[in-house]
Amino acid sequence: MSKTKSVAADVDIVPKGTDEDWVYTQTIKEHFFSPQNLITDASKMKDYDGLGMVGSPACGDMMKVWIRVDKKADKIKEMKWQTFGCGSAISATSMLSVMVSEKGGMQIEDALKIKPQDITARLGGLPTRKIHCSVLGDKALLSAINNYFLKSKQKDRVIKESKRMIDKIAKVTDHDIEEAVLEGAHDLAAVQKKTKAGIGNPSVIPEIEQLIRFYTEKYFG
Amino acid sequence: MPNNIYLDYASTTPTDPEVVKAMQPYWNDVYGNPSSLYSMGQKSKKALIAARSAIADTFSCQPEEIIFTGGGTESINLAIKGLFQYQKEPRHMITSAIEHHAVIDSAESITRQGHAVSILPVDEDGLVNLKDLETAIKDNTLLVSIMLANNEVGTIQDIRAIGNFIEKLNKKRVAKDLPKIFFHTDACQAAGALDLDVQKLHVDMMTINGSKIYGPKGIGVLYKKRDVPLTALVSGGGQERNLRSGTENVPGIIGLAKALELAEKNKKKENARLSKMRDWLIEQILQIPKTRLNGHPTKRLANNINISILDIEGEATLLYLDEIGVQASTGSACTSESLEPSHVIRALGRPYEAAHGSIRFTLGKHTTQKDLKYLVSKLPDIVEHLRKASPVDVDMDTLDKSIKTFPREITEL
Numbered sequence: 001m002s003k004t005k006s007v008a009a010d011v012d013i014v015p016k017g018t019d020e021d022w023v024y025t026q027t028i029k030e031h032f033f034s035p036q037n038l039i040t041d042a043s044k045m046k047d048y049d050g051l052g053m054v055g056s057p058a059c060g061d062m063m064k065v066w067i068r069v070d071k072k073a074d075k076i077k078e079m080k081w082q083t084f085g086c087g088s089a090i091s092a093t094s095m096l097s098v099m100v101s102e103k104g105g106m107q108i109e110d111a112l113k114i115k116p117q118d119i120t121a122r123l124g125g126l127p128t129r130k131i132h133c134s135v136l137g138d139k140a141l142l143s144a145i146n147n148y149f150l151k152s153k154q155k156d157r158v159i160k161e162s163k164r165m166i167d168k169i170a171k172v173t174d175h176d177i178e179e180a181v182l183e184g185a186h187d188l189a190a191v192q193k194k195t196k197a198g199i200g201n202p203s204v205i206p207e208i209e210q211l212i213r214f215y216t217e218k219y220f221g
Numbered sequence: 222m223p224n225n226i227y228l229d230y231a232s233t234t235p236t237d238p239e240v241v242k243a244m245q246p247y248w249n250d251v252y253g254n255p256s257s258l259y260s261m262g263q264k265s266k267k268a269l270i271a272a273r274s275a276i277a278d279t280f281s282c283q284p285e286e287i288i289f290t291g292g293g294t295e296s297i298n299l300a301i302k303g304l305f306q307y308q309k310e311p312r313h314m315i316t317s318a319i320e321h322h323a324v325i326d327s328a329e330s331i332t333r334q335g336h337a338v339s340i341l342p343v344d345e346d347g348l349v350n351l352k353d354l355e356t357a358i359k360d361n362t363l364l365v366s367i368m369l370a371n372n373e374v375g376t377i378q379d380i381r382a383i384g385n386f387i388e389k390l391n392k393k394r395v396a397k398d399l400p401k402i403f404f405h406t407d408a409c410q411a412a413g414a415l416d417l418d419v420q421k422l423h424v425d426m427m428t429i430n431g432s433k434i435y436g437p438k439g440i441g442v443l444y445k446k447r448d449v450p451l452t453a454l455v456s457g458g459g460q461e462r463n464l465r466s467g468t469e470n471v472p473g474i475i476g477l478a479k480a481l482e483l484a485e486k487n488k489k490k491e492n493a494r495l496s497k498m499r500d501w502l503i504e505q506i507l508q509i510p511k512t513r514l515n516g517h518p519t520k521r522l523a524n525n526i527n528i529s530i531l532d533i534e535g536e537a538t539l540l541y542l543d544e545i546g547v548q549a550s551t552g553s554a555c556t557s558e559s560l561e562p563s564h565v566i567r568a569l570g571r572p573y574e575a576a577h578g579s580i581r582f583t584l585g586k587h588t589t590q591k592d593l594k595y596l597v598s599k600l601p602d603i604v605e606h607l608r609k610a611s612p613v614d615v616d617m618d619t620l621d622k623s624i625k626t627f628p629r630e631i632t633e634l
Contacts, residue, residue: 060554060573064612083612084533084612084613085537086535086540086553087536
């Protein structure tokens with residue numbers, strides 16, 4: 001589809017039941033309407049060095065990331081991606097691909113340090129409730145880098161997650177739940193608002209609730 | 222490029238200029254409080270009485286059975302919480318899985334007072350099964366609340382049959398010394414499209430509001446049959462037969478009455494015009510591969526189109542539509558507070574991925590065939606573009622199978 005001309009007004013979406021003024025910044029809109037490094041035909045992505053994936057259509061967001069690596073310099077040369085998700089999910093992945101490939105590429109070491117907050121900052125901000133759910137790009141990238149480590153026989157460099165995976169579908173760890181509790185989410189609904197844990201995978205809800213109680217008591221008990 | 226194609230009439234409607242005109246005198250000329258004795262107050266009161274009578278005529282009820290409130294949500298809250306607050310013993314309510322949040326959240330709130338609530342499932346088109354209702358009824362059931370037409374998917378319930386069933390059952394219950402069951406219907410989406418005669422519908426309470434029928438926002442009606450005992454939720458000066466205190470919103474009430482009058486007058490013609498456009502648009506959108514209609518194919522509001530477009534996410538589609546000047550809505554989680562996709566689409570048995578990809582277009586009196594043609598000329602490209610960017614490829618057979626095998630059980634809140 002040809003690029004549509006942007007209308008002057010900001011897109012204004014106010015989620016039901018909140019007073020949040022939810023305006024997508026111009027940067028987000030630019031990345032949404034003209035995504036960078038997007039791959040529209042995945043079958044053509046053959047000579048990549050690492051492939052990573054996160055999320056599921058059931059949770060409303062899913063990302064697939066391919067990387068090409070300059071092995072000598074240990075730099076990411078290129079990141080291609082596909083995203084199923086809302087406007088901020090698409091924009092955030094696009095922005096991440098720019099961040100790791102601009103200025104001749106990013107050192108793998110630095111790429112592993114990218115946090116959702118860094119992507120959000122480059123986008124000019126996102127409502128907090130959107131950050132945890134739609135900025136999954138860093139997790140997809142980590143998974144692609146690990147895949148590269150494995151494929152290039154650098155097993156010792158694989159980032160072993162010290163965190164424990166709670167919801168495999170939403171890729172939510174115990175650490176994510178701890179962080180959500182610290183940010184003020186003290187029940188399942190509130191934690192789900194921040195992390196989507198258990199939404200597409202209700203069988204893990206009892207475990208999530210147990211962790212919420214544990215962390216709530218630990219920090220606020 | 223036409224840049225303002227509003228296809229979200231189920232969300233709210235523009236106020237009809239005739240309604241605005243009817244309200245006009247009541248802002249600055251006849252602004253008296255209807256409770257005041259002097260002539261300007263009495264003028265307001267007279268207008269209020271006339272509006273109440275006109276609405277009562279449309280409903281085939283008595284004027285004193287009309288309660289004006291601050292909107293549909295308030296009417297529903299009053300019908301449910303007001304009825305249960307009056308009770309001293311724990312009682313039981315039955316509602317459906319596809320009700321508006323005003324009903325579901327009010328139902329949830331009465332459980333905190335010790336009352337019980339059963340939620341009826343719906344079939345894959347959104348219809349409540351009378352047999353399920355029969356199963357759910359308990360000796361202490363006090364209220365059944367089922368919406369006349371659904372706001373998201375447009376499915377029209379057979380409220381007459383449900384009302385008839387409850388009426389007959391009540392006769393048997395009286396003989397057995399069991400308490401009467403009251404029947405409320407949320408008719409906010411149905412107003413202007415369906416018959417609102419409460420005698421024919423066999424309902425004891427019914428909710429409508431102004432903002433869905435080209436009337437003002439912030440004004441609603443609760444029809445309440447004389448024998449329904451309610452406790453007021455808003456106390457004060459005792460207006461609306463002590464059930465809704467506060468100085469009457471005279472301009473709003475006049476506007477609502479006018480809007481209802483116009484809606485009734487145009488109903489037949491508008492239904493015919495819109496249903497033709499609806500069927501055309503459904504047919505066109507379903508030509509896009511991997512799409513499924515949500516809601517009943519025929520028992521559906523004349524203005525409602527709700528379709529799941531698989532492999533893409535609804536909010537992203539809406540952003541593209543907004544960019545070409547089309548305003549619609551989605552059941553995707555991204556526009557909800559809870560990050561849970563639409564409970565209505567889910568209750569039909571659609572899996573999460575179908576709910577995330579659902580798009581609702583609701584037509585109204587300014588909608589033209591030209592608007593829809595424009596939409597149809599753009600939508601397939603938007604879908605194709607987003608699908609190319611998406612790593613998801615839902616298997617449609619699996620999807621259809623999961624709809625068939627979706628558990629449809631009565632659940633307890």
